[in-house]
Amino acid sequence: MASAPENEKNASAPEKKTLTLKSMINNEEFVVDEHVALQSVTIKNMVDSDCAGDVIPVPTISGEILALVIEYCKNHANPSASEDDLKKADAGIVAKDIYTLIDLVLAANFLDIKGLLEVTSQKIADSIKDLPHQDVREIFGVENDYTPEEEAAVRAEHDWAFEGFP
């Protein structure tokens, strides 16, 4: 059984396997444990189908946002974290301005991380809920594609809901 030590070494190796995620926005690289990164269904699919090279390029997600995503995945990959701990940690991650949250929700959507998508959507909803719809347009950079008549008609359908709003 001379090869036993070598086997042990091999057995422990997968646990330490890491992946490198690279933001294609600003070329920032993050080295993360594989099991942490695999919470992203998108990355998991890439790894499973052998499409992932040494460095996984992540388009349209900045390093700043990618760091938040990785923080979320690390927290949720920790088996000893209690539900309360996770709730608190999630709240910390989404305690950001609305623009960061929009980036984050898009990242969660692209990387297909259900929990992060949910918690970020909730935070965005909480942040915009009492705003006039014109402000929401501004925040999301949405172009108003209604004609003035169409917009008036949409409002008129439920005029009561707009009371107290411009």
Added chain:
Amino acid sequence: MVHKKRDGYNFEDGRTSKWCWSYLPVGVLGMIMGRLSPVDQIRFRAVCKDWRLASSSSQPSPRLPWLMTRDWVWSESGDIVSSNKFHMPFHRHTHTSMHELDGQNWDDIHGASVCTSKYGWLLLQKSKNGFVYNPFTREMLKLPKIDIAFNRITFSSVPTSTDCLFFAIESSKKSSRYKIKICICSLGAQKWTTKNFNGIGKVAEDVVYNNGIFYCVFSGGVLGTYNVALQDWKVLTGMAPITDVVFWHRTQMVDADGELLLVGTTLVSGVLNCILGIHRTAWKNSGSNPLNFRLDSVEGEPVNVEGLDTLLVFVRDSILLSCNWVTWLSCIIRDSIAVHRVSNFPV
């Protein structure tokens, strides 16, 4: 609140990307929309067409009941206006809407009691005048004068639709010598059509419409059905009366997706608790099945609504109301509170 539009990111090769949020994936938009209160969802339909689409496709809580309370307040100009408050207990959200009424409408609506509420519409009655009122769109449609002293009145579908039928029933508890009178009309009709049937000496306690049939529950749990197409009235026999429980006031009937529930309030262990007795019936097949009443007790789930001193009791998608100290007040509460289902909103 001031929001600054942020600059786009700079790519290495000098390109600048401006995020184009109008293309926020519909799925993501739907997730955000689904977490907003129904009122905000309705408002944000005005953002752009994509948002409108997302609001129609997201289904936040289709079972969410709306609670409306009505009040009269002085407006800034010194007029009395109707103040409608819409409560969404699960969203901890209250939306107040002021409705300034002109002379005739004010005369009609002031002091009128709410007989029933469906599809976001209220059926109001003031002496012999009946009308339907939509507190959201503020449409008001008048019904012909009604000549019977009806116990209960209801309607079959959205009042503005052509197939909507209004149905009123009068039944006296004094003696079975008194006929049961049923009045039917559609919107725009000049008068009600009245039909007389053999009396049963019981008061009609509630009436609901389901799939071509108006179901009527009388005191003691006696059931009658009126088949619209056949113009046929039947009192269903072969059914044990409810004797094992005393309801404190009129029972109410609730249509829970085709299954009709009979709900009455009873008291247990003193005045402070109230429970609901539910008689679940097998009415799905137009009442032709043998009727087996089963009494279920449902604990009232207290839900606090700001400014309302009531205990709300939810039964599935329906809301039933009771006061936490005197249950007999529920008749009064019923007069001022209406139930709306979000799923019934026109998209």
